[in-house]
Amino acid sequence: MTSHRSRAAVTALALTLLLATPATAATALSARDAAPAAEAASTSASLLELPRPTGPYATGRDTLHLTDTSRRDPWVPEAGARELMVSVTYPARPGTGGRPAPYMTTEEARLLLAAKGLEDTVDAPTVAATRTHARSHAPAARGRFPLVVLSPGFSTPRTTLTGLAEELASRGYVVATVDHAYESTGTAFPGGRVLTCVACDRVRETGPEGMELVSEGRAADLSFVIDRLTGRHPSWHRAGVVDRERIGVAGHSIGGNAAASTMAADPRVRAGINMDGTFADPVPASGLGGRPFLMLGSTADHSPGGDDSWDSGWPALDGWKRWLTVDGSGHFSFTDIPALAQQLGIEDPGTPISGERSTAITRDYVAAFFDQHLRGIPRPLLDGPTPGNPEVRFVSP
Template identity: 65%
Template sequence: MRTRHRATAAALLVLALGATAVPPALASPRPAPSTPVADVPAPRLRLPAPSGPYAVGEDTLHLRDTGRADPYVPEAGARELLVSVFYPARAGTGARAPYMSTEEAELLLESRGLGGVAAPGAVAATETYARTGAAPARGRFPLVVLSPGFGQSRFTLTSLAADLASRGYVVAAVDHAHESVATVFPGGRVLPCAACAYVERVGDAGLAEVARGRAEDVSFLLDRLTGHHPAWRHAPMIDRGSIGMAGHSIGGDCAASTMAADRRVRAGVNMDGTFYDPVPAAGLKGRPFLMLGTEADHASGGTFDTTWDRDWKRLDGWKRWLTVAGAGHFTFTDLPLLGAELGIADPSAPLPAGRSGDITRDYVAAFFDLHLKGVPQRLLAGPTPGNPEVTFQAPAR
């Protein structure tokens, strides 16, 4: 069974952000070691522009679950979440939102051995097309929760979040305390990845605990977004009866774990995540689920990640298993997009970054359009000429 989140994560981040570890044939020119990064013009990085009809607003929420101690650092007290809420907004309102803070970008670069090589300001200033303080669009919209890969921050799912918001969704991208390496909490606190150290000690059983713990986080988040006294100022724009969830890697496993524990989540997506916490043998009570992954999830002559075959059989509602040719584990995040902006490619994932982004955004949006909005989707009925990379798998039930 595959463990995808460890060395692979570090390697892809190195490639995407232009580390010295990039093979010479792939590396773009950079200054000699004696030349400070600050003296070299930083590239202006951009994520793809959202494709929907709405402008995109963004707010940040800091939530504390006083009914539950942090599972990895109990002495820290209440479990904490940082949430970026993207929402359909009125055009021409608000101010440009940063991708992340400069401090978070610096922490990210330092954690990958890139301190002094890439400019934190350039990464932090990546154009996301979201606006802080933007006036909300009129109407009520489905809610989609996004959970990132293990050790990663919510920022790695920004392109998907902004695109869904532009198409008419409220999107809550979550950072789970002590589970990422580059998140700054209120007061300037940088919480260590205590969960990373825990998983290194106990192995895959610890990752199953991570998925179940995140499911508790998401249920708490839904309480705070849709309850009687919501934490978000624009909460009335959420359609409480139309809630979905998607995640990358362990976040995708968490989508299934959350659905198993919380009936409010009507539809889920796993983007290339091993099911460390298995789908219950009784299924998900008929609710739809999309598995979007790499060719390694369904390798010729046998399945590399055996949990996908196992849990595919347990899914008891509408379901699709889509394989993307040329994709790597991080294809479904922002990292290939940032790498392309820097002129750097990942040789282990030959799918062009633009196609990576298009496929991820279009298929995830089609899934939620079908199951949260009730709009038929040709894209999910079978192969389409415009997406030759996508194969519909049909393993035996």
Template identity: 60%
Template sequence: MNRPHGRRRSAAVTATALALSLPILGAGPASAAPAPAAVSSARSGSATHAASAALPRPTGPHAVGRSMLHLVDTHRPDPWVPSAGPRQLMVSVYYPARTGTRGPTAPYMTTEEARLLLAMKVPDSTVPPETISGIRTWAHPGAHPAHGRFPLVVLSPGFTLPRATLTGLAEDLAGRGYVVALVDHLYETAGTTLPDGRTLPCAICDAPPAGGPAAIAESRAKDVSFVLDRLTGRHPAWRYARMIDPKRIGMAGHSIGGDAAAATMAADDRVRAGVNMDGTFFAPVPEAGLDGRPFLLFSEATGVDDKTWNQAWDRLDGWKRWLTVAGSDHGTFTDAPLLAELLGVADPNVLSSGRSEAITRAYVAAFFDLHLKGIAQPLLDGPSPRNPEVSVRLP
């Protein structure tokens, strides 16, 4: 397996290069061509691994529920496949559930989504897709919601990556008292399964769209604004929408999803706080800033210099922090370290899945607790003995 590429690249990087940006699983072909038939004996991910692999338990006081939404924007054609008709999005909504919730937990992803992800990222793997799709989660489909109103956080994954790769963070935020909308942007991921059973592969991974990566981030901003319309409008698409406090909305994203968080804030003032987890700012932060709204930069440690982050830091005009995590790489802020361990391609020089999840959860939750709940967070103001890997840059 090739050594991972770092996150930070020049702004001239194409979408094809971004398609290789799950470094922790190795740099495979950008296409989502069919994989060879799965075999029963996995290389490092065996049937035993599949049965025992689990995301870390959410750390908050709430049980976690999950709903699935298929949203169709009839006023906007799909930007990448216009012949497909209106823009479609799949959204997993995680939410605080009633104490004592029991029963089956939600699948991590569909088997076909897992197959396409493996075909794109590690085409030589003999690990069955069920090893990935069978990762144990903690959210209960259709669980009764907890009482109260909660802030909403939208999560956007990295380019080519299914939304499932942010499940660990989504579940943890829900357990801490947030409604979380985890979005799949169709035709930008290795594969997205629709309610009718079709799994649509990536349409722009082999060739960049007009406008390059910046166009992807700007399109995602439109996607997220539509999701907010459907979750907080007069006729919401989600049955438990009453749980959402529309005055307390944040967004976080990984890689180009992090760029999209800033692009969304620039276009939609409903989003009050944002986090970029290791994403180049192909769509730059506006020169005028983000109207004083808070923003968190969460950076891996191994990439080359990224001038877009220095520019963004200078333009951010509200509360801001720049966190750098020693021993991390581009996948650290997602579930990718766990996937890499199951596939036998984990880099021994990079933080383990458990440590990666713990750091990401702690700091992202602290940021939203401060800015959407008004709870003081000294963790964000300097070094922490519990997290010696994290350095904090202050304004």
């Protein structure tokens, strides 16, 4: 176990990363860079597009508004019951459905850009209109598919994991991507409400303990989502395609910590992934019941010695496990952000890996992990370094 001091230091570093909300371009633009970025944004209107999924299935997407009446919202108790917005991306019948599902609303994009100081250099409608590949209202493909629940980084909306969700759905997974109320720069809820990051101010006030509470609260959220997708009276009308015995959880940043927190509390979850997230809520000393877990992070921050919570979390993991780092990656390399920033002409000198490579690596290793541990398909990609992925290091502390 890490000491209280080391845990506090690690979580303070996480707060610096997370509360800076670098959620649009993964870089701070200098005045010198602002004009080229503005020009790129103005000339690329309607051209932003998520990378095309590579799996054999067409994909569909539905949006759910879920309310957990058993809990009050932890950040705004006077708001009443805990609310979640969930995008469910799933294998669909080819050639069906309506238009491509929307990426985000213009107001969500505006708030996201404003949080990073990019509202004057990147066009919010351009970001909102990013082309996705899942079709709205498409009938589900025949069969039953494993369920993967995704949780985004703190202050970052669920939309930034859309590309990963579409990729997994195209490979035969039902993917539920969750927005946790009052924990993002802005999330649209029914009734014209856009809820902003009240939790950000609370976490600044409470320090490391606040981030631990975020992860624990998200674990309750994710278990509730699993309830609503696998229970006797599910909230999703296509829930019959979900294989209730094959459930995984993954997340980025604090969402990755929440994956472990969910596994610690919910035995239904068979496998989990933490993408570059500090374990503010530590991995239990008793482990995760022998279930598999993947730690996938940036080399700069999550090599041994870079994050004490990974150093102490690793020996506590008591099942199949891998610790992988990606050379040249940054904190947001495991999201949609690098691919969209590349199209906007925005570069981060501190993150030399391209959006194309970071997308391909994230997709391949996340899918390989769930294929092996939810579907029983051996994936040699997870056995050790490969010539085709020289950026990926297998860590052996």
